[in-house]
Amino acid sequence: MASAIHPEVSAKTANPTTRSLLSIRNIGKSFGRTPVLRSISLEIAEGEFLTILGESGSGKTTLLRIIGGFETADCGEIVMAGERLDRLPPYRRRVNTVFQYYALFPHLTVEENVSYGLRVAKLPKEEVAARVEQALAMVKMSAFANSKPAKISGGQQQRIALARALVNRPRLLLLDEPLSALDANLRRQMQVELKSLQREVGISFVFVTHDQDEAMVMSDRIALLRMGELEQVASPREIYDRPATVYTAQFIGHTNLLRGEVKGGIARCHSLSWPVNLPDGPVLFSLRPENIHFAAGMQGAVKFRAKLCSQIFHGATELLQVQCTDGLMLSLRTSTRASRDEDLDLEFLPAAAVPVRESGQGKKRD
Amino acid sequence: MGLPMSVPGNRSRWLPWHAALVFGFLYLPIVTLIVYSFNGPGVGGFPPRNFTLDWYRELFADDAIWTSVLNSLFVALAAVAISLALGIPAALALDRANFPGKVLFRRLVLLPLILPGIITGLSLLMLFREADVKLSLMTIILGHGTALISVATTEVFAGLQKLDRAQEEASLDLGANYWQTFWRITIPNLRLSIIGAALLIFTLSMDEIAVSFFLIGRDNTLPLEIWGRLRRGITPEINAISTLIFVFSLAAIVTWYRLRVRAESKLEIAAELVETGP
Numbered sequence: 001m002a003s004a005i006h007p008e009v010s011a012k013t014a015n016p017t018t019r020s021l022l023s024i025r026n027i028g029k030s031f032g033r034t035p036v037l038r039s040i041s042l043e044i045a046e047g048e049f050l051t052i053l054g055e056s057g058s059g060k061t062t063l064l065r066i067i068g069g070f071e072t073a074d075c076g077e078i079v080m081a082g083e084r085l086d087r088l089p090p091y092r093r094r095v096n097t098v099f100q101y102y103a104l105f106p107h108l109t110v111e112e113n114v115s116y117g118l119r120v121a122k123l124p125k126e127e128v129a130a131r132v133e134q135a136l137a138m139v140k141m142s143a144f145a146n147s148k149p150a151k152i153s154g155g156q157q158q159r160i161a162l163a164r165a166l167v168n169r170p171r172l173l174l175l176d177e178p179l180s181a182l183d184a185n186l187r188r189q190m191q192v193e194l195k196s197l198q199r200e201v202g203i204s205f206v207f208v209t210h211d212q213d214e215a216m217v218m219s220d221r222i223a224l225l226r227m228g229e230l231e232q233v234a235s236p237r238e239i240y241d242r243p244a245t246v247y248t249a250q251f252i253g254h255t256n257l258l259r260g261e262v263k264g265g266i267a268r269c270h271s272l273s274w275p276v277n278l279p280d281g282p283v284l285f286s287l288r289p290e291n292i293h294f295a296a297g298m299q300g301a302v303k304f305r306a307k308l309c310s311q312i313f314h315g316a317t318e319l320l321q322v323q324c325t326d327g328l329m330l331s332l333r334t335s336t337r338a339s340r341d342e343d344l345d346l347e348f349l350p351a352a353a354v355p356v357r358e359s360g361q362g363k364k365r366d
Numbered sequence: 367m368g369l370p371m372s373v374p375g376n377r378s379r380w381l382p383w384h385a386a387l388v389f390g391f392l393y394l395p396i397v398t399l400i401v402y403s404f405n406g407p408g409v410g411g412f413p414p415r416n417f418t419l420d421w422y423r424e425l426f427a428d429d430a431i432w433t434s435v436l437n438s439l440f441v442a443l444a445a446v447a448i449s450l451a452l453g454i455p456a457a458l459a460l461d462r463a464n465f466p467g468k469v470l471f472r473r474l475v476l477l478p479l480i481l482p483g484i485i486t487g488l489s490l491l492m493l494f495r496e497a498d499v500k501l502s503l504m505t506i507i508l509g510h511g512t513a514l515i516s517v518a519t520t521e522v523f524a525g526l527q528k529l530d531r532a533q534e535e536a537s538l539d540l541g542a543n544y545w546q547t548f549w550r551i552t553i554p555n556l557r558l559s560i561i562g563a564a565l566l567i568f569t570l571s572m573d574e575i576a577v578s579f580f581l582i583g584r585d586n587t588l589p590l591e592i593w594g595r596l597r598r599g600i601t602p603e604i605n606a607i608s609t610l611i612f613v614f615s616l617a618a619i620v621t622w623y624r625l626r627v628r629a630e631s632k633l634e635i636a637a638e639l640v641e642t643g644p
């Protein structure tokens with residue numbers, strides 16, 4: 001369906017160059033009569049940072065809990081390195097989790113928390129000590145080894161949870177909205193730290209979040225989940241530049257949706273028209289606000305006139321609301337202020353208008 | 367403005383008197399008991415005269431009393447062991463498992479606590495007769511143990527309800543199996559609930575008389591020893607031992623209460639940390 005419009009999107013998501021670590025195949029799950037996940041299939045590559053992005057209730061945490069072993073899928077299978085992962089109890093999976101509220105053990109010190117997995121595995125004492133020390137140094141928490149979790153701050157607890165998981169050298173680390181309890185500044189700092197830590201240790205991360213910006217900043221690939229179904233799986237750049245569906249285009253960043261019709265290789269939308277390589281029929285385009293420019297005579301650009309309706313200052317950019325002569329409302333992002341009195345001459349390149357497909361029985365956003 | 371009931375200053379001036387009366391009604395008997403344990407001429411006669419520790423001296427020389435104290439301690443400790451051994455799994459089942467008749471089980475577990483001791487004692491007596499079990503301290507232990515399972519179950523169940531399940535998941539995630547998780551994470555988290563339950567059961571068993579009365583063999587527990595002596599008339603020696611029991615019970619209850627408050631405030635701190643993330 002989508003590949004008819006966008007052959008390059010589905011080709012790129014297959015990611016054929018890297019070795020697959022985890023295969024999720026047709027996983028389905030219902031709670032009572034409510035389906036939470038419908039036939040999810042997803043490959044996670046060695047060393048990849050994959051983000052499962054979705055609104056609350058999209059099923060993202062359930063998917064993570066199925067990988068971790070805390071929920072059982074109704075159908076489908078999960079294979080890690082040739083072995084059926086979903087048949088193992090959680091304590092036999094070479095997968096570790098950083099929980100949303102960290103779930104540190106309150107009766108144990110930081111050091112005892114971090115060494116827990118190694119002690120349970122009955123590793124020699126010297127090795128436990130060495131690895132715990134290394135893990136604490138990695139998250140810059142060596143000074144707090146003897147503190148109890150209740151005595152350290154949220155950001156510090158976060159680091160301990162990370163060290164406690166990574167010290168076991170899992171093949172895959174699951175992170176369930178680990179930054180959601182932190183305030184905005186600390187959060188941004190931890191995003192960067194987490195990403196560089198992941199590069200350093202080279203372990204695959206599956207990161208669950210509802211925050212689009214967080215997903216964009218950190219991920220190698222984003223799997224956008226909506227109402228229990230995968231909407232699109234692609235790199236942040238690709239998912240932003242080439243959204244496959246209306247939902248993706250609107251959930252990740254702002255966009256203008258243009259409803260039009262293709263006839264004989266020409267797309268028409270209100271009074272605008274441009275050549276496309278699409279079959280005849282109704283079509284929807286996503287046009288990002290920053291892809292509409294003040295007219296500068298770009299080669300092959302679609303030109304139009306519009307009246308300024310409103311202008312919002314966003315710091316580095318201005319968000320303009322304009323109305324074309326035929327009534328079409330568009331928003332555009334520019335770095336310069338516009339004058340309110342005169343009509344604006346605007347243009348965009350045909351390639352910037354990305355055809356998107358309607359999402360199934362979608363609830364409308366915005 | 368505001369509700370007429372809550373207007374300050376409009377409080378009845380009888381309220382303090384009323385409170386004092388209730389307080390006196392509750393505690394005057396105990397105060398009398400304690401005061402007369404130090405009274406030279408024995409029980410009776412007002413005001414008390416001749417402060418003396420003689421009755422305590424007599425008490426400490428009285429072997430029969432101390433045998434019964436040891437019996438009671440033995441019974442109480444065994445009752446704690448039995449009711450915890452059965453009550454903790456019951457609480458776990460109530461918290462985690464889903465089984466047919468769970469609601470009924472939950473109600474029935476509480477029954478021995480509500481049921482008059484006479485009924486529990488009598489029914490156990492009949493059962494032991496039927497099974498041809500000789501009455502002894504053993505039968506009292508079984509009686510106390512079964513009657514107090516409900517205390518262990520409710521206390522531990524309350525602790526389990528407050529337990530953060532993510533901690534157990536984290537333990538499993540880190541490679542500990544269910545058994546290791548239970549011993550290393552669940553039990554330490556329930557520590558305060560379990561100690562609290564043990565203290566409460568111990569205290570209840572120490573002064574239990576109704577069930578014990580039916581199941582007593584040749585060896586007396588302390589309450590039964592006292593009761594037996596009372597029939598021969600009150601001596602201040604009874605006051606002395608009662609004072610000691612009172613002091614120990616009070617200490618146990620206060621300890622239990624403080625543990626409970628500590629457990630709760632700890633949870634509040636944890637909840638606050640989760641909410642604000644300092």
